[in-house]
Amino acid sequence: MTSLLPQSAPPTAGHPGKLIQPDWAEIVRITPETEGISTFWLRFIDPQVRERYHFQPGQFNMLYLPGYGESAISMSSDPEDEERLVAHTIRFVGTVTKNIGRLKVGDVIGVRGPFGTSWPMKQIEGRDLVLACGGIGLPPLRPAIYHIIRNREKYGKVTLLYGARTPKDLMYPDEHEEWQRHDIHMEISVDRGDENWDGRVGVVPMWFYNFRIDPRNTAVLTCGPEIMIRFVIYEGLARRIPAERIFVSLERNMKCGQGSCGHCQIGPYFICKDGPVFPFSVLQRYVNVEEY
Template sequence: MKDTIRKKNGNRGELYSPVMARVLDVVEMTSDVKLIKVEKPKGFSYSPGQFLMVSVWGAGEAPISITSTEGVHEEIELCIRKVGLVTSALHNLKPGGLMGIRGPLGNRFPVEMALGKDILFVAGGIGLAPLRSLVNFVLVRKGDFGRAAMIYGSRSPSEVLFRDDLKGWAAKGMDITVTIDRKAEGWRQNVGLVTEFLGKQKIPIKEGYAFICGPHIMIKNVMRDLSLMGMPTTHIVTTLEAHMKCGVGKCGHCYMDGKYICTDGPVFEYPELKKSGAF
């Protein structure tokens, strides 16, 4: 009976009913963001860009991107900003605690399109979380791609996430630009929006590929500017957030102009979004 209700996807995760996963470690990244490492269920596999529906008993369920990378991280890593009921309950979990996970859900970054080519990653705020999975995927296959560069924007120095990863990526030869929105005491790096730094990397805009994640307005402006600078729109890829309930294309909560963000996305190429008028 259980098997008729539970539906497994091709990656041996659960689509419709959560499996319980044990929290192994919780790292406080900023005042409102934690990195939670959970034990990977047996046979579970995922790709950069996919997400999980994560639940805590009595609080509910929320979509969260997988920020770890298979083959690089043993555990599933989730980077979670506390904004409401579910994310607060997730922040209260301690090592040894349990959370429910459904997934992996959604499509993935079509990174094979950039084989042999240079890649620009553009992230804003917690948008670095899904991109981190892809960056690590690309860096372990360095010989398969060209150069890699990243522009990462945060509102303030205290909100810069994944500092050790950023240093590690730079040490591996990635050209990293970290910027904050406004001047702040003690900050010696860049100041300004990520769009001000587009085109300043050694990535030929006309042949390169861009993978973007951040707030809606940032995504919209970065896609527009890269396109105006000559990057073909089919080379520009982003991942979107939306209010979700089921995560499997059944409830309609994430519907946007003929697409379900949970199943057609969350990763989209610019031409698909341009048609919708939202970008």
């Protein structure tokens, strides 16, 4: 399989020569985000791992909680974080993540990674960008936002379409102002408002018609519920953005992160190593095959 997108170097956390043996990291900070979602800031205990570990925006780690198992979680922090901390914004929904939710600062968990392809930040330089995400789809895009801010002059118009269920579910509200200050245009919406909400109500793909798009020079990065992704793609294509410039991050059941356990396949691709980020052009054959 030839690589479709920027490929990761081999994982730098996790013991080579062992199939799935993580390195240990300490939880140094826990930031509650919304109901049932927190961000866990991790520092590798082994200084050598801390030194050599680097990730690209859009990649993920396998987090290991002994006795419960592993879960594939995207990084949500700045890849160039000065303290070399690695953050994961986690929704507590499964066996592993619910129990990660009970951990405290100072607790230790296992980490393998980074795995998978990344958002093609180099390839899309010079382009206008539409970042379209819903719910827990924002965290995997946040490292890309930090990268854009750090290299703001390399990108054209940047629009962030972000939807959540309710105003209380909007994540990273403290940072929105900062993002806007760096000329990131934000279109925020919720499925259901409350008494204080005077913003938009609706679903993310609707807001494609709120701003001008130059199809010859726009790239879309999207992450979120599959139904949202599907309609973001349709809107992008309807606005004549070519499929090769619509980048999608997919989620599947994963056990290994290295294209070995088989679980995450879609057609010929292993989402863990050929993805999670794909140009839509390669997925086009498969996305509308029912239950594929």
